[in-house]
Amino acid sequence: MRVAVADDAVLFREGLARVLSDGGFDIVGQAADAEELLAIVREAPSSRTPQVAVIDIRMPPSHTTEGLIAAKTIRAEQPRIGVLVLSQYIETEHAMDLVGDGAGGTGYLLKDRVSDLDGFRDAVRRVGGGGSAVDPEVIAQLVGRRRSSDPIADLTDRERDVLSLMAEGRSNRAIGATLSLSEKTVEAHVRAIFTKLGLLPAPDENRRVLAVLAFLRSA
Amino acid sequence: MTGGLEGVSMSGRRGGFAAREGENVRHRAGATAFAGTLLILLLAGATAALFTIDGAIGADPISNILALVAVSCYAVVGGLIAARLPGNACGWLLLLVGLGLVVTIGADAGSTAALRDGRLALAQWALWVNSWLLVATVWPGIVLYLLVFPTGDLPSRRWRPVGFAVLALAVVGSGARMVQTFDGEPFTNPLAVPDAAPVVETIFAVVSMAFAAALVLAVVSVVLRFRRASRDERQPLRWLLVVAILSASLLVVAIGAGALGLNRIGDPFGVAFLLSLVLGLPVSAAIALLGHHVRGIEFLASRSIVYSVLAAFVTVIYAVVVGVAGVVLAGGESVFPAVAATAIAAIVFQPTRRRAHQLADRVVYGDRTSPYELVATFTERLDEASLPEILPRMANLVAEGTGAQRVGIWLRSGGELHAVAGWPPEAALPPPAQLVGGDLPDLGAGQAFPVRDREALLGAISVDMPPQEPMTSATERLLADLCGQAALVLRNIALVEEVQRSRQRLVASQDEERRRLERDLHDGAQQRLVTLSLDLRMAREQADARGDVELTARLDAAHQELARSLAELRELARGIHPAILTQTGLGGALRSLAERSAVPAQVRSVPERRFPPEVEATAYFFVSEALANVAKHARASSVWLTAQDEGELLTIEVSDDGIGGAELNGGSGLRGLADRVEAVGGRLDVSSDPGAGTLLRAEIPCV
Numbered sequence: 019m020r021v022a023v024a025d026d027a028v029l030f031r032e033g034l035a036r037v038l039s040d041g042g043f044d045i046v047g048q049a050a051d052a053e054e055l056l057a058i059v060r061e062a063p064s065s066r067t068p069q070v071a072v073i074d075i076r077m078p079p080s081h082t083t084e085g086l087i088a089a090k091t092i093r094a095e096q097p098r099i100g101v102l103v104l105s106q107y108i109e110t111e112h113a114m115d116l117v118g119d120g121a122g123g124t125g126y127l128l129k130d131r132v133s134d135l136d137g138f139r140d141a142v143r144r145v146g147g148g149g150s151a152v153d154p155e156v157i158a159q160l161v162g163r164r165r166s167s168d169p170i171a172d173l174t175d176r177e178r179d180v181l182s183l184m185a186e187g188r189s190n191r192a193i194g195a196t197l198s199l200s201e202k203t204v205e206a207h208v209r210a211i212f213t214k215l216g217l218l219p220a221p222d223e224n225r226r227v228l229a230v231l232a233f234l235r236s237a
Numbered sequence: 238m239t240g241g242l243e244g245v246s247m248s249g250r251r252g253g254f255a256a257r258e259g260e261n262v263r264h265r266a267g268a269t270a271f272a273g274t275l276l277i278l279l280l281a282g283a284t285a286a287l288f289t290i291d292g293a294i295g296a297d298p299i300s301n302i303l304a305l306v307a308v309s310c311y312a313v314v315g316g317l318i319a320a321r322l323p324g325n326a327c328g329w330l331l332l333l334v335g336l337g338l339v340v341t342i343g344a345d346a347g348s349t350a351a352l353r354d355g356r357l358a359l360a361q362w363a364l365w366v367n368s369w370l371l372v373a374t375v376w377p378g379i380v381l382y383l384l385v386f387p388t389g390d391l392p393s394r395r396w397r398p399v400g401f402a403v404l405a406l407a408v409v410g411s412g413a414r415m416v417q418t419f420d421g422e423p424f425t426n427p428l429a430v431p432d433a434a435p436v437v438e439t440i441f442a443v444v445s446m447a448f449a450a451a452l453v454l455a456v457v458s459v460v461l462r463f464r465r466a467s468r469d470e471r472q473p474l475r476w477l478l479v480v481a482i483l484s485a486s487l488l489v490v491a492i493g494a495g496a497l498g499l500n501r502i503g504d505p506f507g508v509a510f511l512l513s514l515v516l517g518l519p520v521s522a523a524i525a526l527l528g529h530h531v532r533g534i535e536f537l538a539s540r541s542i543v544y545s546v547l548a549a550f551v552t553v554i555y556a557v558v559v560g561v562a563g564v565v566l567a568g569g570e571s572v573f574p575a576v577a578a579t580a581i582a583a584i585v586f587q588p589t590r591r592r593a594h595q596l597a598d599r600v601v602y603g604d605r606t607s608p609y610e611l612v613a614t615f616t617e618r619l620d621e622a623s624l625p626e627i628l629p630r631m632a633n634l635v636a637e638g639t640g641a642q643r644v645g646i647w648l649r650s651g652g653e654l655h656a657v658a659g660w661p662p663e664a665a666l667p668p669p670a671q672l673v674g675g676d677l678p679d680l681g682a683g684q685a686f687p688v689r690d691r692e693a694l695l696g697a698i699s700v701d702m703p704p705q706e707p708m709t710s711a712t713e714r715l716l717a718d719l720c721g722q723a724a725l726v727l728r729n730i731a732l733v734e735e736v737q738r739s740r741q742r743l744v745a746s747q748d749e750e751r752r753r754l755e756r757d758l759h760d761g762a763q764q765r766l767v768t769l770s771l772d773l774r775m776a777r778e779q780a781d782a783r784g785d786v787e788l789t790a791r792l793d794a795a796h797q798e799l800a801r802s803l804a805e806l807r808e809l810a811r812g813i814h815p816a817i818l819t820q821t822g823l824g825g826a827l828r829s830l831a832e833r834s835a836v837p838a839q840v841r842s843v844p845e846r847r848f849p850p851e852v853e854a855t856a857y858f859f860v861s862e863a864l865a866n867v868a869k870h871a872r873a874s875s876v877w878l879t880a881q882d883e884g885e886l887l888t889i890e891v892s893d894d895g896i897g898g899a900e901l902n903g904g905s906g907l908r909g910l911a912d913r914v915e916a917v918g919g920r921l922d923v924s925s926d927p928g929a930g931t932l933l934r935a936e937i938p939c940v
Contacts, residue, residue, distance in 0.1 A: 027760070027764045027768070029764075029765075029768045030764060030767060030768040030771070033768050033771040033772060033775070034771070036775065037771065037775065040775070040778075076759065076816070081756060081759075081760070082816075082819055082820045083820045083821070106759055106763050106764075106767070106807060106810075106816070107807060107810075107811060107815075107816055107817070109817050109820075109821075109825070109829055110828075110829065110832055111817065111821060111825040111828060111829055112817075112820075112821075129767050130767060130770060130800060130803050130804075132767070132770075132771055133767075133770040133771050133773070133774040133796065133800070134774070135774050135775070135778060159832055159833070160832075163832060163837070
């Protein structure tokens with residue numbers, strides 16, 4: 019899978035590139051800011067066009083949300099390219115801004131997650147393949163948010179684990195692998211969760227992530 | 238005439254007709270009033286001529302001459318008011334009283350003169366007129382005047398029966414007088430009905446008492462009117478009060494001195510009493526209704542009250558002490574009572590004088606502070622005001638003290654004067670004015686007075702006087718005095734503003750410092766540690782691949798330790814300055830805060846636009862601290878967050894359903910919050926009744 023990485027911190031960017039190339043990714047470009055990244059995406063020959071871009075949210079010149087804006091620009095210009103935004107801080111606001119468009123191919127992770135090498139590579143692969151990757155901390159914050167009437171309190175611990183992984187963008191098989199459950203059992207949990215939360219079970223995984231995120235945010 | 242007017246109305250606009258008609262009415266009224274005044278003055282002249290005839294002036298020459306002076310006064314004032322305000326009954330009533338008075342006096346003098354000439358019938362009829370005219374004119378005239386002063390209308394519809402009763406009493410009373418036998422005269426009333434004498438006598442006695450009652454009611458109506466009146470409406474009524482107090486005190490002295498046998502003192506005071514009573518009505522009407530601002534009249538009135546009240550007071554003390562001493566010492570001649578009375582009077586003189594001053598000031602100036610009091614208490618009264626109220630209060634005091642229509646308080650800022658407060662408070666402040674050298678520029682007001690500290694110009698007070706009450710030299714002196722006192726206040730305000738500005742600069746630089754610190758952390762330590770964490774993990778993968786279990790475990794432990802450090806560092810950096818605030822502004826940052834709140838927080842509304850950085854930072858830290866406070870102290874189950882963009886003001890409310898009872902200075906950190914908000918020129922309100930939850934409301938200026 020072809021990847022472009024963008025971060026103004028050279029050491030980290032190099033590390034990132036190594037983690038990915040060690041994991042079998044093809045690094046087609048490295049950028050130090052949003053402009054360079056957009057140039058790579060726009061000007062590369064189609065055989066060298068990245069399938070996914072991993073982007074630091076804070077880059078020059080203003081060090082605020084250049085990466086996020088670049089990610090959205092890429093999504094708007096070339097919807098087939100996945101974008102995975104990394105940040106030192108987790109903000110639900112940014113997560114929803116990016117993942118909330120519903121089309122998949124987006125991800126938002128805490129920068130520290132990169133050091134979970136396999137998990138990170140998996141997330142990049144998911145995003146590159148049109149799926150989603152939402153940082154567990156975003157989900158934890160949403161799940162952990164206390165509500166006045168809380169349907170999440172009705173979930174069993176196991177169901178809550180499944181819900182969190184589901185919201186991160188993981189497939190039933192991945193959830194099963196993480197929790198050492200059979201895919202069938204995961205499916206049963208998912209149905210139970212959707213019923214308890216009053217949501218309709220969705221076969222499309224992107225829609226499923228979105229429905230769960232929307233529920234978590236609104237309730 | 239009517240035809241002509243109709244012609245105008247057919248061809249002209251309706252407004253033109255109304256104006257023309259109004260002008261005509263005024264014109265005719267003016268002519269009538271002038272004729273009335275002239276007639277009364279002629280009659281007064283004739284009466285004065287009659288007085289020169291031996292004996293015609295009667296037994297009480299002073300009263301009669303005074304009465305003629307009063308008549309002239311009524312005639313002139315009544316005529317002026319009737320011509321100027323033809324729709325107002327006051328002028329016409331004064332004319333009626335003047336006419337009744339002059340004819341009554343004239344008839345009396347005329348009767349004497351006729352008698353001397355041996356013309357008995359004429360003398361008889363003159364006396365007859367004299368006997369009832371007062372009841373027909375002066376009595377009802379004065380009662381009605383008090384009832385309708387100063388508007389010309391009764392205080393309310395409820396007073397109409399009183400008005401009609403007065404008219405009826407005048408008719409019945411004068412009718413009774415017409416057929417009543419003369420008392421103690423050398424000849425009888427030609428129309429007397431001797432058989433009905435007891436009935437007529439009774440009727441007239443009843444009418445007299447009813448008139449006395451009506452007079453009391455009329456005085457009550459004045460008091461009621463005064464209490465109901467607004468500040469502006471009170472002004473004319475004050476002059477009636479001045480007359481009442483003056484007359485009452487003079488009467489006390491006259492009676493007291495008379496009782497003590499001191500006729501040489503009592504008699505002049507008696508005359509003064511009559512003078513103030515009889516002249517008081519027209520003079521007060523002239524000042525009140527004709528609106529002429531007589532220079533120093535207020536001062537004169539207030540001093541008259543002070544001295545007459547003092548005189549009355551001293552008289553009462555003498556009367557009481559001498560009376561008591563007379564009883565106790567049983568008639569023995571002694572200087573003791575006089576000495577004692579003098580001593581007592583001396584002791585209580587000062588406090589009484591102060592009271593008399595206050596009374597006089599209150600009556601004459603009303604809500605308007607007297608200049609004397611204003612200068613004496615100016616800084617004291619400003620001290621009571623909290624800082625933001627000082628300048629408006631100053632404007633208000635100046636307006637009260639001078640009677641100005643508009644007042645502006647100006648503060649110097651560099652080469653400009655800025656209007657910082659004004660009166661009336663609802664009026665818009667004028668734009669800043671450039672200084673010309675060290676002198677006051679044109680401030681667009683009637684007059685402007687510089688406020689200087691030694692030579693340095695600190696500011697100015699500008700004043701617009703109402704057209705009917707132009708600036709007097711006394712007021713100018715007053716304002717110059719006030720400016721001297723204002724210098725201290727303005728200098729303090731300038732200092733406070735400088736402190737406020739430096740506070741604001743401190744906060745802004747502190748915010749900037751925090752932003753810089755967070756960025757340094759982000760780009761430096763955090764970035765390096767994340768990279769390090771990545772390296773550690775890659776090293777671990779290699780160790781794992783080589784099968785070095787021990788090294789793998791150590792690298793795992795190191796990585797976990799590093800992950801914890803990173804998390805801590807992240808929270809620290811967020812506390813120093815949240816990146817999201819710079820990234821998305823207040824809206825996203827407040828939502829983010831709500832999501833992290835320990836107590837479930839609901840965001841009702843947040844503005845999406847960007848504000849100046851120090852406003853955003855203040856608002857953010859305010860909410861952050863407030864939420865922490867709720868978690869720590871409120872025992873709440875929910876907290877609500879509202880931020881509203883009101884153009885020049887950002888209003889933020891944090892409310893909870895907890896135990897309440899929070900106090901600004903109660904040591905719960907609210908003071909620090911208030912300091913932070915005030916540093917950027919905002920304010921913090923706390924409402925937190927026990928058991929009713931807590932509402933924190935911050936207003937932050939954002940221009």
